[in-house]
Amino acid sequence: MSRYLDLADTLGSRIEQGLYEAGSRLPSVRALSTEHGVSLTTVQQAYRWLEMSGLAQARPRSGWYVPTARPAPGLPSMGKPNLRPIDVSDWGQVQDLLDLEREGKTIQLGRGMPDVESPSLRPLQAALARESRHAGIASLHYNDMQGVPALREQLSRLAVDAGYRAAPDALIVTTGCQEALSCAVRALCAPGDIVAVASPSYHGMMQILKEAGVQAFEIPSDPVRGISLEALELALERWPVKAIQVIPNASNPLGYTMPEHRRLGLIRLAQRFDVPIIEDDIYGDLVYGWPRPHALKALDEDGRVLLCSSFSKTLAPGLRVGWIAPGRYFDKVLRMKYTSSGPTAPLPQIAVAEFLRKGHYPAHLRRMRRQYQRQRDVMTDWVQRHFPAGTRISHPQGGFTLWIELPESFDTHALDPMLRENGIVIAHGNIFSAAGKYRNCMRLSHASVFTPRTEWAVRRIGEAIGEMLRTHH
Template identity: 40%
Template sequence: MVSGISSGAQAVPLYQEVADKIVRLIEEGVLRPGERVSSLRKVSEQYGVSVTTAIQAFILLEDRGLVEARPKSGFFVRVPRPVLREPAMAKTPRAITAVTVGALQSRLFEAAMMPHILPLGGAVPSPELLPTVKLNRILASVARRAGKSGISYDMPPGSEALRREIAKRTMNAGATILPQEIITTSGATEALMLCLRAVTVPGNVVAVESPTYFGVLHALEELGLKAIEVPTHPRDGMDLDALERMLKTRNLAACLAVPTFSNPLGALMPDEGKERLVRMLEERQVPLIEDDVFGELHHGPHRPRLAKGYDQTGNVLLCSSFSKSLAPGYRVGWVAPGRFYERIKTLKLTSTLATATLPELAIAEFLANGGYDHYLRSARSFYAANVQRVGQAVAAAFPEGTKVTQPQGGFVIWVEMPAGVDALRLQDDALAHEINIAPGPMFSPTQGYKNCIRLSCGVPWTPRLQQAIQTLGKLAQRQL
C-alpha cells in the first residue's frame, strides 16, 4: 500500500492532510477543472487511510468549493463559475400600444415543430422528464372504467373530481377556493382568453408586465385590446408604484400579471406586494387576471402564496394549467374567476364548449393518489439545478457584459446581452445552427428588448446543449 501520510503525531487532522494533498494536485494542474477525482476507495488506498477519513477529506474539499459530487459518478474538480450579473429593471414607455407580435410568435412555433431543432425557445418541459408511462397507464384505466361517459361532453364547469383536487392544492398556496368556484379549460391559454373576454371590450387598455409572456400579447392582439407596459423587476416582479401612477392617470380595463415566477423573468413578487396589488386594483374595481402556470415549480422548500389568497371581493381571476408542470398535450387548465364566474361559464360554451373528459379524469386520479406530488419533488430539483447550470454556461460563453436572471422557480431564464447584439438576427443565425431561441421583441407590445433573449432550461443537460450555448455566445460576439 502506498502512503503519502506520515504515521507519527499529526499537527493537523489526518483528513485535512489528505485534502491538502488533493488541493496541491488541483493547484499544480495535475487535476484540472471538470476532471474526475479518484474514488473514495482509491484515495483510501493511495494515502493509507480509512474510507471514513477519505470521506471527511472530500467533505472538506466540497466546503472549500474545490470539488463537487455528481450522483452515481463520484467527485469532480469544480469548474470555476463566473459571477452572474442580473439585468436591471427596464424603463418602459408609458404609451398605450396596439399589439402586433403574432408574426414573431408564429415563427417561433414553426421552428419548434422541427424535430432536429434544439428547443430552447419554447417554455415547454422535455417529454423525457414527464411521468408519461404512469399517466398513460392511468388514462387507459380511466377510459375502461368511464365507459360511455369518457367520450361524452364534460360540460362546464368540468370534472368534479378534478375541481376537488385543484381546490385542495390551492389551500397549500394560501387561497380558499371551493370546487364549485372553479371551471376547467383547455389549457391556461383558453383560461386567459376567457378572462380577457369577460372583463374587456375591443379597444380597452390592459396593464401587463414588461417584459411579459408573448402568448398574453398575442391574446390582446386577437381581441383588439391595447397594452400598457408596467416595469418589472427580475426578482420582485411588477413595479407597483408605477402601476399605481397608471391607475391614477389611465382608464384600465384589467391588469394581467404573473406574480409567481413570471415569464420570461422568473420574478417572484413578495407576499406584501401581492396583497398590495390585489388591494389597489380592488379599490378601483380593475380586475386582476392572475396567471399561475409556474407556481408549482418552485425551487425552494415552500409553494409561494397566490395573490388570489388576498382576494375578498372576487376581483381576482386566477388561471392555471397542468401544461408546464405535468402534461402539455393533455391541454387541461382551469380558472377560478371570482365574481365573473357566470360570465366565464357562458363564454366557455362559445369557446370550446367542454374540456376533454379523459385527460381531466386521468389528472384528477394522478393528483388524488399522490403521484403528482412525488413527481413534482424530482421535477423541482431538476429545474433548480438546470436553471443554475444553463445560467452559468451562458455567463461563461456570452460576450462580456451579458446579464442573466436567477429565477427561484420555473425553468426559463432571461438573457440581456450588450446593446450591440440584435436578438432577431441572433435568432436567424441560431436557426441556421439548428437552435431555436425566443428573441426579446416578442415579449413587449412595443417590441423592445432588442438585445435580449429567453432560453428554456426544460431541456436536460447534454453535450449538445452545452455546445449550443457556446455557439450562441460566439454568434452574439460576432455582432459586436
C-alpha cells in the same frame, strides 16, 4: 434504468446531500469501478451525466470535482416605462416559434415546454391508458361545462396549498391556461379597452390581447420584485385600465417571485382603483423553494382576482387541462368558456384527477423542481462562460427559463441566419412585449435533460454574439 444512470443517481444524491465539499475531488473512475463492480466506461458515462446535471466538473488530467460556486452575473435591467397603452404587434414571430417547433430536429431552447420524459410521469400515462379503456364511454360523452367533478375536487385541494379557497363549484376547467387567460380577458374587456401588463410578459398573453382588440399598457418589472407599483399607480391614475395582468410566481420570462409586501401593495392598488387582476399562476407549483409561495389570490378579499393556471408546465402541455378560479366573474367566464370551445375533453381530466388522487403529484413536482433548479445553475454557468462579459442573466426562482440581456445596441434577430443554419431555436425578447421592446434580450429554456448538444448550442450562440459585437464596435 441502465447501469450508469443507477450509479449517477447514487453519486448525485451523495453530492446533493453535501457528502463531498464544494471544490473537492470526487472518487476516481477506477475506485468507483471497483466499488460498484461496473466497467470504467460505465463510471465515465455516469460522471458525464453528472456533469450535464451540474453536479460534477471535469478537470483535464486531474479527475472529477464538486463544482464551486461562481460569482453571480448581473441581473437584467428594468425596462423603461411607457407613456401610453399600445396595440400589440408581432404575431409573425410567435408563429415562427410555433412553426419551428414542428420540425423536431432542432435544439429547442425557445418554447416554454417542460420535460415530459420524466419517469415520475409514468403513473399519469398509466392512468390515461387505464381510463381510456375503462371510462371509455363516459369519456366520450360531453361533460359538465365546468369540467369533470373529480378533477375540480382535486383542484380545490391544490388551491389550499396555494393559500386560497375555491370550492369545486367555483372552478372552471379550461383547455389549457391559454383558454383560461383568453376567457378572462374577454370576460373583462371589450375592444379598445386597456389592460396593464407586467413587462416583459408571456407572448401568448400579448397575442390574446391583440386578438381581443385590447391595448396593452406595459408596466416595467424588476427582475427580483416584479411589476413596478409606482409605474402601475401612474397608469391607473391616468388611464381607464380595465384589468391588471401579472404572473406573481416564477414569472415568465423573468423568473421572479414577487415579495409579500409588493403583493399586498398590488392588491391595495387594485382595490383603490376597483380593477380586477388576472393572475397567471402556471409556474406556481414549480417555484424551487418549499412550501410553494401563495398565489396572489390568497390576498384577494372581494373576488377581484381571476386565477388562471394549468398542468401544461407541471405535467404536460399535451393534456390541455387548465383551470380558472374566476371569483366574482364566474358567470361571465363560464359563458366565455362555453362559446370558446364548449366543454374540455373529459379523458385527460379523468386521468389527471386520478394521478392527483393517488398522490403522485408531490413526488413528481419535487423531482422536476430539483431538475429545473440544477439546470438553471448549469445553464447560467454556460452563459457566463460562453457569452460576452457584461451579459446580464435572470436568477429565476422557479420554472425553467432564463432571461438573458445583451448590450442595448445588440439585436438578437441578427443571430437568425446562424440559428437557422445550426437548427437552434431561441425565443427572441421582442415577442415578450406588445411594443416589440427587448430586442437585445432572449429567453432560453432549461427544461429538458441536458445533452452535450445543449451546451454546444449555448456556446455557439455566445460565440456568435461575441463575434458580432466585436465586428460592430
